[in-house]
Amino acid sequence: MTELGEYALWIALPICIWGGVLSFLGGRWQRGDLVLSGERSLYAVLLLTAIASLGIIAAFVGNRYEYWYVYNYSSRDLPTYFKVTGLWAGQRGSLLFWALNLSFFSVLAVWFNRRRNREFMPYVTGTLLSIIAFFLVITLFITPPFEQLPFAPMDGRGLNPQLQNYWMTIHPPTLYLGFTAFTVPFAFAVSALLTGRLDARWIQLTRRWILTSWFFLSLGIIFGMRWAYEELGWGGYWFWDPVENASLLPWLVATAFLHSIMIQESRGMLKVWNMSLVVLTFLMTIFATFLTRSGLIESVHSFAQDLVIAYTFLGFMFVVGAGCAWLIVKRLPEMRSERTFDSFFSRESAFLMNNLVLLGSAFAVMWGTLFPLFTEGLTGSKVSVGPPFFNQVNIPIGLVLLALMGVGPVIAWRKASARNLKKNFTGPLLVGILSGVVLWFMGTRHTQALLTFTIGIFVLAVIVVEFWKGTRARARIENENPFTAFVHLVRKNRRRWGGYVVHVGVVIMFMGFAGAAYDQEVRQSIEPGETISIDSPFGHTYDLRYEGLSTAADPGHSVQWIATMSVEKDGVFVGSLNTERRLYLAQGQPVTEVGIRSTLMEDLYVILATLDDQVGMGTDPRFHRATFQVLVNPLVPWIWYGGLILALGTLIGLWPGGSVPGARRPGQLAGQAGGSGGSGSSPPPPTPPRSTPPPSGSDGPRREPPVPAGASS
Amino acid sequence: MTLVLAILLTVGAVAAIFHPLLTGKAAPMGAMDDEVTDVQHRKRMALLSLRDVEYDFHAGKLDETDYRALKAQVSAEALAALDDEARELATSAGRAGRSGARASAAQADVEAEIAALRASIRHGAICMQCGHPNPRASRFCGECGSAVTPASASGSPASGGPPA
Known part of the structure; x- marks a missing residue:
């Protein structure tokens, strides 16, 4: 074979x-x-x-x-x-x-x-x-x-021992699926440039491909975070490692693209912008591979430095970039916007702002990632920027992005008046601010975390109101019970409501990230029978009693030292957990297997940092002295729950049927709200019984209006 | 064994690839009948915009003054798109050189539809469900059968105003 x-x-x-x-x-x-x-x-x-x-x-x-x-x-x-x-x-x-x-x-x-x-x-x-x-x-x-x-x-x-983890079977393929799936929209974009079909058709044909790619990219990144959290044993899930960043770059640009295509579909604007974004996203997927495979920048993922690969990838990116730029410039006269922005206070403007913020974040991440290369070129020595740089730049950008998620759904296309802005925003804003005040009095004093929770709750309030308005209107018009009305509401326009579910997932993930502001950590060397105490930011205390050390061996493969801890929460026994050091014999490399006790609000995370005596396995407790690093990571589970919700929302948007533009039966003309990316809480469609007589005045000779044939995307 | 499999694999692949060149079998090249033209796409977008204005008004995101102004503007765009489509249809019919009762009847159907669309755009009975422009005072959409809400059916928001 x-x-x-x-x-x-x-x-x-x-x-x-x-x-x-x-x-x-x-x-x-x-x-x-x-x-x-x-x-x-x-x-x-x-x-x-x-x-x-x-x-x-x-x-x-x-x-x-x-x-x-x-x-x-x-x-x-x-x-x-x-x-x-x-x-x-x-x-x-x-x-x-x-x-x-x-x-x-x-x-x-x-x-x-x-x-x-x-x-x-x-x-x-x-x-x-x-x-x-x-x-x-x-x-x-x-x-x-x-x-x-x-x-x-x-x-x-x-x-490599760090790859001997079940996430190895899941994370890389998922990320690769995301990277490669995006090649299909890119190919359609190139085809549109070559054929001159530069309206929104190529976008309609590739919408599902874009979402599929985004789905896999998102999952791949989240799986990678989970892998790092479980396997690398430093207590975090994102280290702004160059290869982590490289996977984030196409995600950021693809997210911008997902939003801006709605403007082209509904308003015939931003054609050049969208074309540029699809090319840029594709180039970012290649850049991610280049960064990983060339080994030019040190990373936990990188392979040995290979300049041949580096130059080959750079050459390919240059050819693709230059070729596409030439095609775009050549087609510029045919890609003029069909309309202009009517008002700064409009959904188009909110989407454009979202695009600029996402691209700003992508630029900052790329700058920080490539900084060692720049400094090496200029000074001869590599200088890396660490997590503080990325956090300092990206946290404010993330907060603006979060706020825009609340603005977009309730602002009208074209133009929103001050009176209507006030009407739509007052309730959710009050809920957000009130929540912020309550959290402040409860002790949340970290500015960025407090802002994240406040804005996040505002966004959730906006989305809840959108769902509530839609469900209420549908229930009233269709005489349905609220549950049925809700289900039908989502089914009728999966793209819009799926998008809102994705936003809920993102908000919950952001709140999970903000929890890092309150991480607690204790490092202590103890013998069996002794206890480590650590306070949770939620007010309780964990006491971890070191019960003892045991060994296990997989002959010829690995040896494990397993420390067992019993955990008490405010004096009440809640369970026990194991944390390990594992020595892989072939490589002679020790690896940490962390012990995690996860609840809805926090993770208790225990690392067996060092063993004073790995050989002397006598019964004397002094032989089993070990150093433990114990962390309480508040809200980390929310990151995984948010990721699940994000995936669910994307699947809702991807699911066939509903009101996907170009996927409706022949004869339907303009489609439902999803065709324009959703326009807020529109009253849902009433569907009369089948026996309903034909509408007056519409029984003349008719021809089925044309529809796009892009049901294939 | 491996060599035999490799030869079979190569022969099979080459045969499949060269088959169309040798037999003249071809993949379809042109647009299918049910695919939209650029002009039809513009019309679709114009009607989408009309529907969006209706949606935003009903969702309470546009006040009445803005609603009226925007609707007038978008209606003008939709009417221009319809004119373009009518011209395109006339041109394509002329180019095809079709004559006879059947072609004339089809052309008449199209023109009647465009006329109906124009009338309905002017009167604003856009279906909230599918975006189809219906004749004035329609109670149900001629396209999807959904109830056409009073505000859009009458063409005036004054009858109801946006829901809270």
Whole structure:
């Protein structure tokens, strides 16, 4: 299987190039046979990259250590499921995995559009195949996963212990799915530029792709945070590590794009802006890979520095960026806005502000991430900016963004008057301010945290009022009970209400982040029988009694030292938890496995920092003295709950049906509120019984109004 | 065995890729009949905007003065888009050179629809559910069957005003 995989990879590249060239030529010459040949090339590339990937997995599972990649990332004692993850454990497999994911999404895009939107498809296929070809070239000529050693070692060097965690099976693939899925909207954008179909059509066709990519990107980032929280053992979930930042960059730009496309769809504005954002988001996904794979900036994720890869990626980004910029400039006259901003106090302005803030944040993150490179270029030595810089810049930006989430839903398109602003904002503002005052009196004195809670509660109040108004109106008009009215309300316009649910998730996550202002930490060396006490910011005290140390061994793989702590909350026993140090024998590297006791409001987080005596396992407690780092992390669970809500909201928006523009049955004209990205708490649609007579005056000769055929996105 | 599989894989892939070139089998290239033109898209956007103005007014986000001014402005845009669509239809019919009773009847249908849309835009009976512009005083939408609320049916907010 492995040999077949290597062969498949070699024939995938010429087929990919052939298909790409034929697709572009087919589009240019309007030759359907060339286009069909190009599309079939894409299907073949998916099959071949899948075989190549299976070949790598087979090499890992079959302990084929004559392959350099398997030798360096596996060992005989590694559990099988970690061997399967070997495909993306190292650089060489990761880039093949990227090509596989991209081929998969490309085939989906072409298959769904095999009988519609055909004017776009030759260039879409050509663009997708060109990008896959780039990754195949790197995989074959720079980071060959099938490269063989001159001899066949009996065993491998093993997998990095920090990667031997179940999140390894989930986090990287999720993030890759997000990165690669965004290539499809990019390909449609390039096609729109090449064909001159520059209205909102390409956006309608790719809306689901954008949301899918955003869904996976969001989940990938959250999974990464959870992995860091559980595995790295420093008590936090985000360290502003360059590769963490690199995954955040496309997310920030894609979030801006998700909002600004609504303006183009409903108002015909910001066409150049949207085109630029989709290109920028795609470039950011490539930049993330560049940063991880080049090793130019030190990171917990990075591989060894590889200047060939660095220059190859830089060259690719330059070609794509310059090519797209040239196309955009060439098409500028055709991308003039159909309208102008009517008022600063309008939803368009709020969305534009949201875009500027998100891009400002992206710029700040990028600046901080690349700062070591700049300083090295200027002074010869790398100077890094740490979390304080990122926090100082991004917390105010995040607060503005949070506030805009409350403004957007209740402000009218085009123009909002002072009277109506007052009417819509007074209630939620009062709720937010009142909550802030109550929190202040309860002891929340940290300014940024207090602002986060106050603004967050304001946003939640806005969203609750929106749901309440919509449900009430629907219940009244349709004579439905409130629950049914609520369900129908969401079903009728999944995009808008799903978006509100996403906002709820984001607010809850922000509140979880703000909890870090009240983290408590104690570090203490104790013997069995002794106790560590730590106060929670919620007023109670935890007492952790060190019960003892035990050992466990996975022969030939690892040895574990497990400390057991019994936990009392205000003197009442609430449970026990284990925290470990694990020594992986192949690497000789100790790893911390933290003990976490999670409740709704906080995490009790215990790290076995050091063991004074790892060998003397006698019964004397003095042999078992250990240093523990104990933290109380308030509201951290809210980050994970918020992430779940965010995912749920995105799924609601993604779910087929509802009022997705371009996905409605033929004959419906303009669609429902979702078509314009939602416009507040509009009265929901009444649906008369089927026996309702036709409306007066509408029984004349009729023709079904045209609808966009973009049901495929 | 691996070599045989590799050869079969290559032959299969190459055969599938070259098949359209050898047999002339082609992927569809042009827009399908049910796909929108740029002009139709502009019309759709104009009608969406009209609906948004109605929604915002009913949601209490626009006061009456702004509602009237905006509605007049958006209505003018929608009417211009309808004119463009009518011209496009006339041009395409002329280019196709179709004649005969069936083509004339289809053209007449389209013109009647455009006329109905114009009339309904002027009178403002936009459906809150699907955005379809209905004739004045309609109680139910001709497109989706939903009840057309009094304010939009009468074309005047004075009859009700926005809900609280």
